[in-house]
Amino acid sequence: MSGGVTRRIRKPTGLTAFKNRWSEQPKNDLVSDVSGKEGSILSAEDRGRERGGLKRFSNMWSSLRRRKNDRVKDLAPPEPLGPVAVDSTAREQRYASGQYFFEYLVVVSLKKTKEGDYQPQIKYQFPKRDGMVKFQKEEEEKTLKAITLFCFPEGINWAPLTEYHSETFSFVLTEIDGSRRNGYCRRLLPNGNGARPPEAYCIISRLACFGLFSKIFDEVEKRRQISMAMIYPFMQKLRESSFPAPGNTVEIKSFIPESGTEIIRLTRPLDSWLEHVNFMTLFRCLTDEEVLLVFAAVILERRIIFVADELGTLSQVLHAVAALLYPFTWQHTFISIIPEILIDIVMAPTPYMLGVQKHLLDLVTDQSDLLVVDLSKDKKETFIVSVGDEKSILPPKLQIEILEALRDRTEGTTVEEFNRVVSEAFLPFFVKTVGHYNSYVKRRGPGERGVFDRRSFYKAIKSKTTRHFVKKFIQTQMFDLFIQEVEQQQSGPQQGIFHEKIREYQEKKKP
DSSP states (O other): OOSOOOOOOOOOTTHHHHHHHHHTSOSSOOOOOOSOOSSSTTOOOOSSSTTSSTHHHHHHHHHHHTTSOOSOOOOSOSSOOSOOOOOOHHHHHHHHTTOBSOSEEEEEEEEEOTTSOEEEEEEEEESOOOSOOHHHHHHHHHHHHHHHHHHSTTOSOOOOBSOOOOEEEEEEEEOTTSOEEEEEEEEEOOSOSSOBOOEEEEEEESOOOHHHHHHHHHHHHHHHTTOGGGHHHHHHHHHHSBOOOTTOEEEEEEEETTTEEEEEEEEOOSSGGGTTOOHHHHHHHSOHHHHHHHHHHHHTTOEEEEEESOHHHHHHHHHHHHHTTTTSOOOSEEESSOOGGGGGGGGOSSOEEEEEEGGGGGGTSSOSSSEEEEOOTTOSOSEEEOOSOGGGTSOHHHHHHHHHHHTTOOTTOOHHHHHHHHHHHHHHHHHHHHTTGGGGEEOSSTTOOOEEOHHHHHHTOOOHHHHHHHHHHTTSHHHHHHHHHHHHSOSSOOOSHHHHHHHHHHHHHOO
């Protein structure tokens, strides 16, 4: 990482015990989307079996969490930034439902300990939650601890800095019930003179829209340059505003001394399923052919580790790779940035997608049967570890079609346009391989639950290479969940982009 940060390299202690603990767990029940939470950090429910599986992971994490920072620091800000009214229960429920921009903003600073280490702690929280019962307070304390961990995942050894390139990244907090919250973080140097450690601004929201929250951080940072007190009224106005529908704009009025009242316009992308994604970063780090190899490994739900120096690169690439699977959803462990204290999770035998900072690379490459992808600019090779069969997973003809479609993108295009070209290159792959699924969901009568005929489904495929691929793909959890949801739905025409593409493809095939 730039900025001259010195980090401690942990030796892999206790890996054998950790591996034994993992081996006792049933497979295919581990789904963490952490890029996220300390308390429930790796406690994600299978988001495919969506409410089913990962609870035991939170128990494992609880034991890790007790290793350090058992005490909860005083979370009150040293200087009040403005009156914080106690929200009503009804309003809090609306915030939690995802109708509003965010739940809260925290500022995390690095405080030097007597031992010379730097421990992250909450410097400021808005709004401060009052009137909570004991259980709610304990859960919030876990969440706040988790936020500090993911804002500074590198470890505890930092060197004070005079220059630091600010960076924006995201992570996911996964609750034990399977619900998810997104953490958006911007790290920068606080105001002051001389060498000092960076601090992090973090927004927790039920909403997934990275580009929009990046713009919000621009406004937060601008106000921070004037005074911390200027952040409060802007965030209060934002918190009171409803999140716009896809393609719509919300206007926030905010007063800045010497500038007067400003109107900040925040527009939500029209393609809402791509609003948390920036494919540009993925294709800047990897060639088209390399992206295809990663795509092939992800489709078969393998263990995949991405390494890079920059936190923003890791979070953007992992979310982009997951988005290539649309209309399917990654069902296993997903951690866009692994805190150093949790690096042992690479020993898990179940499928995962992990983001690891490059200074920890030596701790993740001593295994087989996984794919380690180097995203760094100065890399010697992209695939540090691989299974070796990635080129033969996808049907050759469909690989060529994806590569040809990717060539339609142009230089200097917008993120939205780039995302559209990439999504339209990959979506036909699933249309052509499994788009005929609905014809093999049989129902005895109206309102009855459907039953999917797997054998007839893949035997109906004429191409031998495509049939060979589909036979493997239908064994994945992502396909299994997709079909389960179809079986439970009422019969009738399906809605959405994927089904529109299926109908278009089937119309073209008609004589």
